[in-house]
Amino acid sequence: MSTPAPSPASPAPHADLAAQLPALREQYAALQARGLALDLTRGKPSAQQLDLAEPMLALPGEGVHTDATGVDVRNYGGLDGLPQLRQIFAELLDVPVAQLLALGNASLTLMHDAMAYAHLWGVPGSPLPWGREEKVRFICPVPGYDRHFSVCEAFGVEMVTVPMTADGPDAEAVAALVADDPTIKGLWVVPTYANPDGAVVSEAVARRLVSMPTAAPDFRIFWDNAYALHHLTANETKTANVLDLAAEAGNPDRPIMFASTSKISFAGAGVAFLAASPANVGWYKKHLAVQSIGPDKVNQLRHALFFGSAEGVREHMRKHREILAPKFAAVSRVLTERLGDLGIATWTEPQGGYFVSLDVVPGTASRVVELAASAGIALTPAGATFPYGRDPRDANIRLAPSMPPLAEVEEAMQAVATCVLLAAAER
Amino acid sequence: MSTPAPSPASPAPHADLAAQLPALREQYAALQARGLALDLTRGKPSAQQLDLAEPMLALPGEGVHTDATGVDVRNYGGLDGLPQLRQIFAELLDVPVAQLLALGNASLTLMHDAMAYAHLWGVPGSPLPWGREEKVRFICPVPGYDRHFSVCEAFGVEMVTVPMTADGPDAEAVAALVADDPTIKGLWVVPTYANPDGAVVSEAVARRLVSMPTAAPDFRIFWDNAYALHHLTANETKTANVLDLAAEAGNPDRPIMFASTSKISFAGAGVAFLAASPANVGWYKKHLAVQSIGPDKVNQLRHALFFGSAEGVREHMRKHREILAPKFAAVSRVLTERLGDLGIATWTEPQGGYFVSLDVVPGTASRVVELAASAGIALTPAGATFPYGRDPRDANIRLAPSMPPLAEVEEAMQAVATCVLLAAAER
Numbered sequence: 001m002s003t004p005a006p007s008p009a010s011p012a013p014h015a016d017l018a019a020q021l022p023a024l025r026e027q028y029a030a031l032q033a034r035g036l037a038l039d040l041t042r043g044k045p046s047a048q049q050l051d052l053a054e055p056m057l058a059l060p061g062e063g064v065h066t067d068a069t070g071v072d073v074r075n076y077g078g079l080d081g082l083p084q085l086r087q088i089f090a091e092l093l094d095v096p097v098a099q100l101l102a103l104g105n106a107s108l109t110l111m112h113d114a115m116a117y118a119h120l121w122g123v124p125g126s127p128l129p130w131g132r133e134e135k136v137r138f139i140c141p142v143p144g145y146d147r148h149f150s151v152c153e154a155f156g157v158e159m160v161t162v163p164m165t166a167d168g169p170d171a172e173a174v175a176a177l178v179a180d181d182p183t184i185k186g187l188w189v190v191p192t193y194a195n196p197d198g199a200v201v202s203e204a205v206a207r208r209l210v211s212m213p214t215a216a217p218d219f220r221i222f223w224d225n226a227y228a229l230h231h232l233t234a235n236e237t238k239t240a241n242v243l244d245l246a247a248e249a250g251n252p253d254r255p256i257m258f259a260s261t262s263k264i265s266f267a268g269a270g271v272a273f274l275a276a277s278p279a280n281v282g283w284y285k286k287h288l289a290v291q292s293i294g295p296d297k298v299n300q301l302r303h304a305l306f307f308g309s310a311e312g313v314r315e316h317m318r319k320h321r322e323i324l325a326p327k328f329a330a331v332s333r334v335l336t337e338r339l340g341d342l343g344i345a346t347w348t349e350p351q352g353g354y355f356v357s358l359d360v361v362p363g364t365a366s367r368v369v370e371l372a373a374s375a376g377i378a379l380t381p382a383g384a385t386f387p388y389g390r391d392p393r394d395a396n397i398r399l400a401p402s403m404p405p406l407a408e409v410e411e412a413m414q415a416v417a418t419c420v421l422l423a424a425a426e427r
Numbered sequence: 428m429s430t431p432a433p434s435p436a437s438p439a440p441h442a443d444l445a446a447q448l449p450a451l452r453e454q455y456a457a458l459q460a461r462g463l464a465l466d467l468t469r470g471k472p473s474a475q476q477l478d479l480a481e482p483m484l485a486l487p488g489e490g491v492h493t494d495a496t497g498v499d500v501r502n503y504g505g506l507d508g509l510p511q512l513r514q515i516f517a518e519l520l521d522v523p524v525a526q527l528l529a530l531g532n533a534s535l536t537l538m539h540d541a542m543a544y545a546h547l548w549g550v551p552g553s554p555l556p557w558g559r560e561e562k563v564r565f566i567c568p569v570p571g572y573d574r575h576f577s578v579c580e581a582f583g584v585e586m587v588t589v590p591m592t593a594d595g596p597d598a599e600a601v602a603a604l605v606a607d608d609p610t611i612k613g614l615w616v617v618p619t620y621a622n623p624d625g626a627v628v629s630e631a632v633a634r635r636l637v638s639m640p641t642a643a644p645d646f647r648i649f650w651d652n653a654y655a656l657h658h659l660t661a662n663e664t665k666t667a668n669v670l671d672l673a674a675e676a677g678n679p680d681r682p683i684m685f686a687s688t689s690k691i692s693f694a695g696a697g698v699a700f701l702a703a704s705p706a707n708v709g710w711y712k713k714h715l716a717v718q719s720i721g722p723d724k725v726n727q728l729r730h731a732l733f734f735g736s737a738e739g740v741r742e743h744m745r746k747h748r749e750i751l752a753p754k755f756a757a758v759s760r761v762l763t764e765r766l767g768d769l770g771i772a773t774w775t776e777p778q779g780g781y782f783v784s785l786d787v788v789p790g791t792a793s794r795v796v797e798l799a800a801s802a803g804i805a806l807t808p809a810g811a812t813f814p815y816g817r818d819p820r821d822a823n824i825r826l827a828p829s830m831p832p833l834a835e836v837e838e839a840m841q842a843v844a845t846c847v848l849l850a851a852a853e854r
Contacts, residue, residue: 042503050492050501057492057725058485065477065484074477074693076469104531105723112718116543120558120582131547131558147717154717155547266501269725290574290581291539296532298484298696299726 017344021425028371028422031415036376038412043195043354044403045263045320052319053265059302067304073297079289082300085271091310093228093259094241095275101284103295107260107272111222112151114256114274117287118185118220119155124253124279126218130185131155139177139187141169143357143385143396145195148188148224152387159387160184164194168201175212182215186222192239193227196385196398197357198350206240211249223257227353229317230263232325236314237352243275252277256284261303263354264313264320271295271303327401327409331356334410338417344424347399356399357385358416364423365394371419377412444771448852455798455849458842463803465839470622470781471830472690472747479746480692486729494731500724506716509727512698518737520655520686521668522702528711530722534687534699538649539578541683541701544714545612545647546582551680551706553645557612558582566604566614568596570784570812570823572622575615575651579814586814587611591621595628598635609642613649619666620654623812623825624784625777633667638676648682654780655686656744659752663741664779670702679704683711688730690781691740691747698722698730754828754836758783761837765844771851774826783826784812785843791850792821798846804839 065074068084080086081102090097103110117123119131130136137158140149144164152159162173169189178184187209191201201209209221223242231237242255253276261270274284307313332349335358339345347358360368365382372379380398383389399416401409492501495511507513508529517524530537544550546558557563564585567576571591579586589600596616605611614636618628628636636648650669658664669682680703688697701711734740759776762785766772774785787795792809799806807825810816826843828836 044503047499047502050499053501054489054492057490058488060484062481062485065481072474072477074480074696075474076471076689076694078695106719109719116547120543120546150717154714262503266725267503268505268721269501269723287581290577292533292536294695296696296723296726298693299723 017342017421017425020421024418024422024425027418028375031375031418034376036411036415038376038404038408038415039378040400040404040409040412040416041378041380042403043263043400045267046323046403046405048323048405049320049402050266052316053306056265056302056306059305060298064301064305065298067297067301071297073301076293078294078297079285079292081271081295082297082304085300085304088304088307088310088313089259089273092313093225093257093273093275094238095243095257099243099278099281100273100275101281102300103272103274103288105268105270105272105296105299106262107224107226107258108147110258110272110274111148111224113288113291114222114284115151115155115157117284121287123218123220124283133183133185135183137181137184139169139174139184140387141188141194142387143196143391143398144188145190145224146384146389148222149387157185161387164197164199166199168194168199168205169209171205171208171212174209178212178214178216178219180215184214185216185218186220188222188224190224190226191242192225192237193230193350193353195226195353196348196355198348198353198355200237200351201240203240203245206242207245207249210242210246210251210254219254221255223255225257225259227263228259229313230354231317231321231352232328233321233351235351243277247277253279256280264316265303265306269299271300324402326406328356330406330410331399331401331413334413334417338414339420342424345420354400354402356401358397358399358420359395360397360420361424361427362393362395364420364427365391365397367423367426368397368416368419371422372416375415375419377415377419379416444769444848444852447848451845451849451852454845455802458802458845461803463838463842465803465831465835465842466805467827467831467836467839467843468805468807469830470690470827472694473750473830473832475750475832476747476829477693479743480733483692483729483733486732487725491728491732492725494724494728498724500728503720505721505724506712506719508698508722509724509731512727512731515731515734515737515740516686516700519740520652520684520700520702521665522670522684526670526705526708527700527702528708529727530699530701530715532695532697532699532723532726533689534651534653534685535574537685537699537701538575538651540715540718541649541711542578542582542584544711548714550645550647551710560610562610564608564611566596566601566611567814568615568621569814570623570825571615572617572651573811573816575649576814584612588814591624591626593626595621595626595632596636598632598639601636602639605639605641605643605646607642611641612643612645613647615649615651617651617653618669619652619664620657620777620780622653622780623775623782625775625780625782627664627778628667630667630672633669634672634676637669637673637678637681646681650682650684652684652686654690656740657690657781658744658748658779659755660748660778662778670704674704680706683707691743692730692733696726698727751829753833755783757833757837758826758828758840761840761844765841766847772847781827781829783828785824785826785847786822787824787847788851788854789820789822791847791854792818792824794850794853795824795843795846798849799843802842802846804842804846806843
């Protein structure tokens with residue numbers, strides 16, 4: 001994954017770092033004196049990105065309150081979500097529309113609720129509700145997404161880690177774990193532009209994950225396709241069609257796909273999606289029907305009218321890309337210039353998504369975050385990309401450059417580089 | 428509750444009903460021949476009511492995306508909901524704004540999730556998560572709301588019934604049940620214009636419910652204030668302030684209040700609220716934080732801008748009343764004219780809410796519903812107002828006159844009256 005390009009502009013060879021400690025301390029003091037207040041913590045869209053969907057704030061518009069089939073979207077009903085919006089996203093996510101639900105404002109809620117339903121009532125094929133099992137474990141590829149870990153932790157699900165590779169989770173490590181251990185009930189995967197390392201699951205890895213034998217008869221892959229359409233280059237990667245592959249492998253019920261428009265339209269005011277086998281969709285709807293009369297169809301119509309088609313969504317995402325790509329380029333450029341050939345850090349060059357994964361000298365990640373905080377740069381806490389917030393090597397830092405304006409991204413990254421250097425020199 | 432006014436226009440004295448069977452059969456055959464398709468099943472607002480909020484479909488409008496405190500509502504965050512909307516509904520629901528959360532599109536979801544959190548993790552004061560108890564029971568006043576029963580049934584919560592009175596649940600019956608039985612963990616209450624019988628909880632009943640000793644240390648009242656503002660007369664009833672009363676009684680954590688704008692703005696595209704003690708709100712938020720990054724703040728801003736103030740909501744509800752009151756009057760008038768002095772039916776004359784509760788000759792409610800269905804009139808299934816769908820007397824039918832136009836309500840009620848008469852005569 002990481003491709004630290006050599007840079008002629010880097011300040012000093014690695015061996016000299018200790019000697020540079022006084023100079024780096026001065027540099028850091030000067031940084032502190034500037035009183036910055038910059039934030040690279042969370043993967044939030046910037047105001048400029050949100051502006052792209054500004055016309056939605058006046059949609060659907062007075063007098064527009066029926067969907068394409070004539071249903072009054074202002075009233076109750078329609079547990080599956082608006083057919084015309086499901087049609088658009090079925091094409092984008094490459095799933096049958098009958099197997100796609102359009103629901104509330106957050107895929108996190110759908111993932112949490114799938115876990116809750118599984119604990120309370122089991123999934124199709126469960127010998128017992130998961131909450132009645134002695135122990136339930138999930139495999140978490142690391143580095144990974146902290147909110148996946150929070151869901152596991154809340155439910156008392158023990159987390160087992162496997163490494164990420166450039167092609168997604170280390171499939172052989174996963175296969176070895178699940179083969180004999182029936183307590184392992186699931187696996188988290190962010191298949192497209194993973195949080196935080198940007199990896200895209202290859203078809204071979206996807207195939208292995210859906211076809212490997214599992215000791216648990218009710219093993220599930222929580223396929224969090226959060227960045228399915230969030231390309232940073234002209235290469236609009238299409239992830240392996242996991243539902244088809246699973247069905248072909250005879251394990252149609254293994255994957256449950258989640259996605260949303262949170263980083264397409266508005267974060268928090270978007271629409272979330274769940275796609276899975278007919279049995280899984282039926283299972284989810286059975287429990288959802290007790291919890292909800294139906295999702296916000298007005299918001300779904302708003303989305304359908306604004307985007308119009310799958311191609312409308314793709315067009316919209318190209319505008320996001322124009323805003324985001326320079327920020328990611330700035331991160332890469334500053335890191336390359338400042339740390340390029342020192343051998344003290346590696347980082348990812350993601351082709352999509354919202355994050356750069358930075359590995360610093362082992363044992364210094366938390367020190368880097370601390371130094372940055374004291375200089376007014378908020379970074380995601382070290383360890384956040386690992387279950388229980390514990391990075392055993394204390395090396396990984398997740399950078400989120402989407403939110404600040406480009407100039408601030410550059411400024412923040414210069415500061416981060418100084419902190420990485422100082423922490424390394426202190427060692 | 429029921430006040431069947433005597434009517435000089437009623438067709439025949441009770442004793443003669445059997446003799447009228449042939450005439451009623453003819454009348455029913457004529458009804459069937461008309462091929463009606465009318466629906467009195469669910470408490471849905473009519474299109475005319477939804478039109479009242481039509482301007483919301485163009486709100487907040489392009490360029491309007493910050494709340495009163497400057498927060499960008501298009502982005503992530505704000506688990507408690509928009510302060511300016513919470514302010515409006517805190518006044519309306521008579522609760523401190525700090526103890527009120529503005530959340531998603533359905534109070535049903537909040538009630539379900541409160542039950543789910545309690546089962547998975549317990550509530551403040553729980554010796555065990557409810558899901559780990561041998562048995563959990565809830566008291567359900569009957570007749571009641573079928574979706575409350577569905578939630579209990581899904582969680583395996585056994586339902587114990589108490590009768591409704593004109594002042595709410597029979598408080599002495601409730602107190603007697605909870606005093607010695609620690610398996611009774613909760614009570615459902617619809618305090619204002621109850622579904623289906625329109626009862627309003629008196630202050631005395633509310634005080635009794637929040638102060639009675641309970642064997643369970645973690646007893647909760649699910650105070651579903653769905654119709655808090657849904658008056659059908661100029662008397663805008665204010666329900667007992669249950670949070671204050673509970674705090675005064677030394678049981679601040681006992682009630683959890685739920686409400687929503689589903690029948691104020693748009694059904695399904697509204698905002699739901701939860702109000703409770705600081706401990707309960709903290710508990711709810713702790714679990715919610717794992718499930719959600721925050722509610723749809725754009726929709727909350729849309730509501731705040733449209734209503735402007737608590738008085739704005741009250742004004743809006745008066746417009747609903749103008750549409751609804753004639754429909755309820757029609758139900759009352761037809762029932763009085765057709766069944767008034769026959770002694771075969773009683774019904775409620777609600778002062779608010781969405782329903783009329785009709786009691787027919789015991790043993791005939793399901794027959795009435797069946798006859799109505801065969802004549803093209805959809806009624807809520809007999810028994811739906813009782814747990815497990817079983818009305819032991821087979822006497823109660825819930826009528827929901829809000830949705831059809833006035834003329835159809837009259838027509839449907841004439842048909843219902845014919846079915847009630849025929850079913851009674853058949854006996």
